[in-house]
Amino acid sequence: MKGPTLRVPSYARAMTPPVRNVQAALDSITEPWQPHRLASVNDYDVKVVKLTGEFVWHSHPDTDELFLVVSGQLTIQLRAGDVHLGPQDVFVVPRGVEHCPRTDGEVHALLIEPTGTVNTGDAGGSRTALLRELDD
Numbered sequence: 699m700k701g702p703t704l705r706v707p708s709y710a711r712a713m714t715p716p717v718r719n720v721q722a723a724l725d726s727i728t729e730p731w732q733p734h735r736l737a738s739v740n741d742y743d744v745k746v747v748k749l750t751g752e753f754v755w756h757s758h759p760d761t762d763e764l765f766l767v768v769s770g771q772l773t774i775q776l777r778a779g780d781v782h783l784g785p786q787d788v789f790v791v792p793r794g795v796e797h798c799p800r801t802d803g804e805v806h807a808l809l810i811e812p813t814g815t816v817n818t819g820d821a822g823g824s825r826t827a828l829l830r831e832l833d834d
């Protein structure tokens with residue numbers, strides 16, 4: 699008896715997603731605080747963003763938010779105290795915890811959070827940015 703075929707159908711090959719490079723993606727971003735979608739995995743988006751200066755205090759009532767610093771020095775201000783992150787550092791802001799990112803110079807960062815998560819969380823306002831797509 700023949701086993702299942704493992705051949706990838708041609709339509710699936712045609713849909714092969716692009717290889718993305720983290721640094722190239724960051725280099726293509728021109729405006730700070732504008733997250734761009736690097737990839738999606740299941741129901742999560744992996745985003746790249748440039749940060750400079752101070753953001754707004756907010757929380758995400760329904761989700762944790764992961765920060766990975768690629769370059770620069772990022773402070774995540776929490777009501778309980780500041781968290782200092784440098785290159786290659788990873789930090790997860792737990793759901794519902796108020797936070798306000800602040801940088802010393804420019805920071806390149808990667809964010810992982812569920813699709814649809816808004817950058818300003820429950821605060822809203824003028825700093826709210828829709829997720830943008832990278833130019834391939």
Ligand code: NI
Nearest residue numbers: 758763817819
């Ligand atoms: Ni946040």
